[in-house]
Amino acid sequence: MPSAFRRAVFPILVAGVAVFACLQFLRPELTNPPVTSELQAPPEVRNILRTACYNCHSNETQLAWFDQIVPAYWLVVQDVKTARSHLNFSELGLQPAAKQRGVLYEAISQVQLGAMPLPAYRRLHPEAVVTEQQLAVLRKYVSSLTPPAGAAEAAIAAADQQFARWAAAAGAAPKPAASPNGIEFLPEYKNWKAISATERFDNQSMRVIVGNEIAVKAIAENRIHPWPDGSAMAKIAWSQLKDRAGQVRTGAFQQVEFIIRDSRKYAATKGWGWARWVGTELKPYGKGSSFTGECVSCHEPVSANDYVYTAPVRGQQ
Ligand code: HEC
Ligand code: HEC
DSSP states (O other), X not given: OOHHHHHHHHHHHHHHHHHHHXXXXXXXXXXXXXXXXXXXXXXXHHHHHHHHTHHHHSSOOOOOGGGSSTTHHHHHHHHHHHHHHHOOTTTGGGSOHHHHHHHHXXXXXXXXXXXXXXXXXXXXXXXXXXXXXXXXXXHHHHHHTSOOSXXXXXXHHHHHHHHHHHHHHTTTSOOOOOOTTSOOOOGGGGGSEEEEEEEOTTSSEEEEEEEOHHHXXXXXXXXXXXXXXXXXXXXXXXXXXXXXXXXXEEEEEEEEEEEEEOTTTTGGGTTEEEEEEETTTTEEOOSSGGGHHHHHHHHGGGGGGTTOOOOOOTTOO
């Protein structure tokens, strides 16, 4: 290297190293609060969650050496704080059994959808990847927590009556009130096409996801990064009942939720308008328009997928 060049570059290098070293002292604190009531689960289940999730979703965070170097450290601390606020396995044991089961179901569902552990984390921590076999162990455990079937006869009768009343009132039913964020109910969703159906394997609900013409066309043409304006999808949920013969069928209608694409109008909520109507009376969900924060935050893990969970089944339309 010519010495003039070396004289120019060397100080810059030294300064760079010095800045890097100083930055290491800018460390937001990350503590491990005591484990008050850990999730109660058999060891084989807990071990899987420990390896794959506890670094972010518990009070037992153990950072790898490369996670402790600034600036990576800043990102990791942020992730851990956010992750704990969403789900903390060290405190989950305080919740009632039904709530724990629901949370566990959501957790497994995030793994199954490829959203968790966070993809960037999976790349650096291959041991955290949940294998198919491990996923099967988790599913089996959550299914085993489901209350026994059979007590469902009365519920089935009630659901039949509900359906009969609903069918009789169809057409005459008044239009439901608008969602608190101003979005109007879209009765035409009943004519939209099914994109996917999912069944909660913990036997709580059956769900169908449907899309309007623009959404279905976008899927067919693989133009869903981003989804075109005008796309709309609905997720419809019924409770799931099992009769004495073991037949699974839909029970009471629970709710219908919509996402409606308009990248400008809904820029503040990630380009989608969010709305939910609950129960057969189709009561708009949410007090004030801030409820959309819940929707967006829970769809955040699939932000890379434009906030849409459902990987459409291609070639179906
Ligand atoms: C590197 C940190 C990290 C790891 C490891 C991780 N998560 Fe997360 N998780 C997050 C963050 C951050 C969020 C908040 C959503 C967002 O901002 O993307 C989140 C959100 C979630 C949510 C959504 C909770 C809600 O109701 O909004 C669930 C469920 C979840 N994680 C489950 C898991 C499971 C199960 C594992 C292990 C298989 C796991 N996570 C591993 C960081 C992590
Ligand atoms: C507890 C987490 C959670 C919350 C809160 C949530 N969602 Fe979702 N949503 C999901 C998951 C997971 C899916 C994927 C389908 C499935 O497994 O049911 C989904 C799917 C959907 C779909 C079908 C399109 C897609 O992304 O796959 C719509 C529409 C939807 N949600 C609307 C809403 C609206 C509106 C709200 C707020 C009122 C909301 N969601 C709140 C987790 C959540």
